[in-house]
Amino acid sequence: MSNSGGALIRGARGLWQARARFSSKSSSSGIPPEGRMSWMLLPTKKVSKSNVEGEGRTAGQSTTDMLTKAGYIYQSSAGIYTLMPLAQRVMQKIELIIDEEMQRVGGQKLAMPNLLTPENWKKTGRWQSTGDELFSFKDRKSAAMLLGPTHEEEVTAIVKDMVRSYRQYPLRLYQTTRKFRDEARPRAGLLRGREFMMKDMYTFDVGKQQAIDTFHAMETAYRRCFGRIGVTYAVADADSGNIGGSLSKEFHFVNQSGEDTLLKCNSCGYTANEERALSKSPVDKAAGAGQNKRYVARVVEGSDGKVVKQRIVEVAHGHEPSVLKIKRVWPIKSNQRLEIAEVVADHDDSSSGTPSIVATIEPLLLDDCAAEACSSSSTSEAVRGDWHVAKAGDGCGECGGVLEAQRAIEVGHIFYLGDKYSKALDLSVLYQGQREYVQMGCFGIGVSRILQAAAECSSVEGRGLRWPLSIAPYLATIVPVAENSGTKAAEEVFSALGSVCVRGAHIFKDNVLVDDRDYLSAGFRLNDAQLMGIPLTIVLGSGFAESGQVEVQLRVPGMQTMPESPSSTSISSDGYEHRARVKVEDLGEFLSQALQSQCVALGMAEVV
Numbered sequence: 214m215s216n217s218g219g220a221l222i223r224g225a226r227g228l229w230q231a232r233a234r235f236s237s238k239s240s241s242s243g244i245p246p247e248g249r250m251s252w253m254l255l256p257t258k259k260v261s262k263s264n265v266e267g268e269g270r271t272a273g274q275s276t277t278d279m280l281t282k283a284g285y286i287y288q289s290s291a292g293i294y295t296l297m298p299l300a301q302r303v304m305q306k307i308e309l310i311i312d313e314e315m316q317r318v319g320g321q322k323l324a325m326p327n328l329l330t331p332e333n334w335k336k337t338g339r340w341q342s343t344g345d346e347l348f349s350f351k352d353r354k355s356a357a358m359l360l361g362p363t364h365e366e367e368v369t370a371i372v373k374d375m376v377r378s379y380r381q382y383p384l385r386l387y388q389t390t391r392k393f394r395d396e397a398r399p400r401a402g403l404l405r406g407r408e409f410m411m412k413d414m415y416t417f418d419v420g421k422q423q424a425i426d427t428f429h430a431m432e433t434a435y436r437r438c439f440g441r442i443g444v445t446y447a448v449a450d451a452d453s454g455n456i457g458g459s460l461s462k463e464f465h466f467v468n469q470s471g472e473d474t475l476l477k478c479n480s481c482g483y484t485a486n487e488e489r490a491l492s493k494s495p496v497d498k499a500a501g502a503g504q505n506k507r508y509v510a511r512v513v514e515g516s517d518g519k520v521v522k523q524r525i526v527e528v529a530h531g532h533e534p535s536v537l538k539i540k541r542v543w544p545i546k547s548n549q550r551l552e553i554a555e556v557v558a559d560h561d562d563s564s565s566g567t568p569s570i571v572a573t574i575e576p577l578l579l580d581d582c583a584a585e586a587c588s589s590s591s592t593s594e595a596v597r598g599d600w601h602v603a604k605a606g607d608g609c610g611e612c613g614g615v616l617e618a619q620r621a622i623e624v625g626h627i628f629y630l631g632d633k634y635s636k637a638l639d640l641s642v643l644y645q646g647q648r649e650y651v652q653m654g655c656f657g658i659g660v661s662r663i664l665q666a667a668a669e670c671s672s673v674e675g676r677g678l679r680w681p682l683s684i685a686p687y688l689a690t691i692v693p694v695a696e697n698s699g700t701k702a703a704e705e706v707f708s709a710l711g712s713v714c715v716r717g718a719h720i721f722k723d724n725v726l727v728d729d730r731d732y733l734s735a736g737f738r739l740n741d742a743q744l745m746g747i748p749l750t751i752v753l754g755s756g757f758a759e760s761g762q763v764e765v766q767l768r769v770p771g772m773q774t775m776p777e778s779p780s781s782t783s784i785s786s787d788g789y790e791h792r793a794r795v796k797v798e799d800l801g802e803f804l805s806q807a808l809q810s811q812c813v814a815l816g817m818a819e820v821v
């Protein structure tokens with residue numbers, strides 16, 4: 214594209230003038246086109262039920278419904294969405310917070326290709342092990358290609374090619390790009406998409422300790438990101454999954470609709486994903502076989518299923534065996550798989566009967582820690598220990614407390630990878646006379662998932678969306694509803710908001726939207742304002758022409774009460790929404806008082 218920015222803006226203004234010819238409003242106001250709703254592509258037809266098949270709640274409106282009806286997202290096909298201009302603004306605000314925090318810890322932003330070739334994926338084994346989630350296809354020369362689901366292979370190859378000396382480390386490289394994963398069950402709009410936006414950082418250090426220090430620095434950066442976004446979050450010990458490695462944490466928005474279950478100790482606060490939570494095993498050693506369940510874990514090889522090793526593990530009654538916990542101490546080669554089967558009868562020592570398979574694990578590349586911890590012996594003696602999937606009510610694995618469950622949405626995941634990728638792709642460094650593999654970490658944030666998850670966590674069913682101030686597409690919307698409160702009135706309030714100063718910052722600059730769609734009824738536009746979830750709505754009714762008063766509606770998550778102010782008259786306040794009548798000339802004073810507790814969300818104070 215050869216168009217310059219200036220030409221683009223001039224082009225937009227010309228287009229705006231053309232559009233204005235069809236509108237009763239003049240285009241010469243102080244409100245720029247991008248601040249006018251008549252300029253934007255927004256849905257004007259609101260369907261009452263979700264047209265998004267198989268998604269969201271059955272009763273009431275799901276967040277996907279609300280985001281669709283309010284014009285944030287548009288579904289193209291299962292798990293694939295267009296981010297409409299409003300959502301794009303939310304994404305930009307999330308990305309800006311992430312960029313600032315990544316750059317604060319030395320992150321350098323790059324953009325890797327999404328179209329990848331499989332050579333490096335074959336070297337790490339993920340071409341073979343990723344399975345159906347990988348989008349792959351052939352190019353015109355019949356060469357295999359893939360759409361990047363993650364970028365460890367690519368970034369490691371870049372660093373191997375470009376970095377020659379230990380002096381060039383540490384390196385912290387990141388990007389925010391689309392990822393492609395053919396998810397088995399795409400669901401809930403942007404929460405689990407097949408094409409989605411992710412921020413992924415990859416770190417490269419010389420020495421294990423430096424890499425672990427990097428991991429901790431990144432954990433702090435993540436806490437700052439999520440602290441600034443302002444949705445209640447939890448940090449959980451996690452499993453490393455297919456990415457491998459040994460130190461891993463997940464960041465979650467705590468919410469009932471989440472797919473994940475976290476277990477949190479009511480005493481020491483230890484929090485982990487239930488998949489990997491350590492819990493004091495309730496196995497009753499004194500109890501007979503009726504109390505505890507026995508499972509046989511087998512490593513099986515080849516198409517005939519030859520058993521290479523087997524071991525019996527004992528799990529407390531009412532608990533399931535944990536594939537992850539068994540996997541962690543049992544190495545499996547790429548031509549092997551692990552099967553876990555219940556030992557049905559007491560006399561069944563697993564070699565005589567044919568227990569039914571309850572889980573099969575595909576070949577995995579194991580990290581060194583697991584390999585060291587394993588024993589290759591075959592035994593039919595039951596191994597007691599923490600082999601179960603923990604659940605609420607279990608004893609905490611760290612202290613004497615009790616684990617409690619909470620549902621959550623995973624929004625970020627950080628890993629210390631060690632040399633898993635550097636070894637497979639031969640990225641080494643000569644340091645103090647020794648050649649060693651570079652130590653890596655990877656750090657992901659689900660940017661598009663955050664958009665929907667934040668909406669989910671901050672909204673209340675039946676009342677529309679409600680954005681956290683930190684990522685709201687606009688901070689305020691002006692809705693002229695009375696006959697005589699047209700463009701002039703909107704312009705006056707628009708300019709009054711522009712000069713509002715909260716702690717020295719003009720927070721409303723480029724952050725105000727005017728609903729000038731005069732071809733829609735006042736009721737429709739007021740409904741839309743509520744549905745869109747912009748934190749501050751200013752309604753220009755008949756009181757504006759009579760006495761210069763506007764109705765202010767504040768919907769800010771976490772704002773329980775609105776401060777009493779001599780410059781306002783409260784209309785209603787219910788913890789979700791506060792309404793008051795304010796004179797235009799008092800708007801500045803009123804808003805800076807109302808918003809002064811929101812400085813972190815407004816980016817004017819540090820996260821503590």
Ligand code: ATP
Nearest residue numbers: 403404405406409411623624625626657658659662
């Ligand atoms: P999940 O367990 O939810 O599938 P994951 O472990 O596969 O997540 P990572 O590979 O660690 O996820 O990706 C980093 C982040 O990207 C996740 O924490 C999540 O926020 C986001 N993410 C992962 N898969 C999706 C998806 N299908 N749609 C939207 N966001 C996603």
Ligand code: MG
Nearest residue numbers: 346394396454
């Ligand atoms: Mg996944």
